[in-house]
Amino acid sequence: MTVLLECKELTHHYEDPLHHQAGVFDISFTLNKGHRLGLVGESGSGKSTIAKILSRFLNIQEGSVQFLEQSLTTYSDHDFYKKVQYISQQPQEAFHPKRTIQASLEEVCHNFKICRNNEEMQTYIGRLLQKVGLSFDHARQFPHQLSGGECQRMAIARALLVQPDLLICDEITSALDVTVQEGVMEVLQDIQQTSQTSFLFISHDIALVSQFCDEIIVLKDGQIQEKGLMSDVLSNPQSEYTKMLMKPYQKEGREL
Numbered sequence: 001m002t003v004l005l006e007c008k009e010l011t012h013h014y015e016d017p018l019h020h021q022a023g024v025f026d027i028s029f030t031l032n033k034g035h036r037l038g039l040v041g042e043s044g045s046g047k048s049t050i051a052k053i054l055s056r057f058l059n060i061q062e063g064s065v066q067f068l069e070q071s072l073t074t075y076s077d078h079d080f081y082k083k084v085q086y087i088s089q090q091p092q093e094a095f096h097p098k099r100t101i102q103a104s105l106e107e108v109c110h111n112f113k114i115c116r117n118n119e120e121m122q123t124y125i126g127r128l129l130q131k132v133g134l135s136f137d138h139a140r141q142f143p144h145q146l147s148g149g150e151c152q153r154m155a156i157a158r159a160l161l162v163q164p165d166l167l168i169c170d171e172i173t174s175a176l177d178v179t180v181q182e183g184v185m186e187v188l189q190d191i192q193q194t195s196q197t198s199f200l201f202i203s204h205d206i207a208l209v210s211q212f213c214d215e216i217i218v219l220k221d222g223q224i225q226e227k228g229l230m231s232d233v234l235s236n237p238q239s240e241y242t243k244m245l246m247k248p249y250q251k252e253g254r255e256l
Contacts, residue, residue: 002032003030003031003066004032004035004067004165004198005031005054005065005066005200006029006065007063007064007065008065009027009028009062009063009064010026010027010028010050010064011025011026011063012049012053012061012062023049024046029217031198032198033165033198034197035215036192036198036215037199037200038210038213038216038230039200039203039219040204041220042220043204045222049222051168051200053065054200055084056080060073067083067084081162082112083164084165084166084168085166085167085168087155087167087169087170088155089173089175091154092143092144094158099142100142101138101139101141101142101154102140105158109121109124125139128160128161129157131187133183134153134157138150138154148180152176152184156187156191165198166198167198168199168200169188169200170202171202173185173205181208185208185211188201188212189212210230214229215228215229216228216229216234218233226238226242234246
């Protein structure tokens, strides 16, 4: 089994004028190629901080991160973003507001030299749009003209253009209604089933994570409360905090 990502004693402190503990502390875990790891916790637990460090939006202050047995800091931007793509809960951020979606997708193809000519590029983009349930009619629009669900699907398509090894999904369904959320999750399921793409899937919704991920890390106040196989953690949670996160969904009768 190939280890894709390995974090060791990862720590990141934020400057807090009130001197409260803020950031993430002594985070260690591995993610294997083709696997789906869920990060779960309430707002402020450190989920997005980890995502931003692994996406190189924040510098590593302490600890280390190895990606495919190479330090995260040694990759060039081009080589790194060919392998790792980040999708946020605000998908409009992935696109230039004054360009059509299609123009932004074509720019990615040009920057990463994905296709040999324009005809091949249009075929490739069209195939990816179809994969996420959209068309060139959607791509010819500007980001603000798409619904939240359509724009999120476009952000997924944009990330897939480079065929990354790792997709980091940071609360990507949190702003969507339940029906649209289900559609986005179906897209991710299809990607996982038809490729060796690995996922770091971040959410406050432990029920959603349980339906998609193989493994789980539960975070609170920047520290790991529990980690392991999804089935083991859900069937026999050791942390009181994990039990607390599960309670609302058990009361609602949602499957975990």
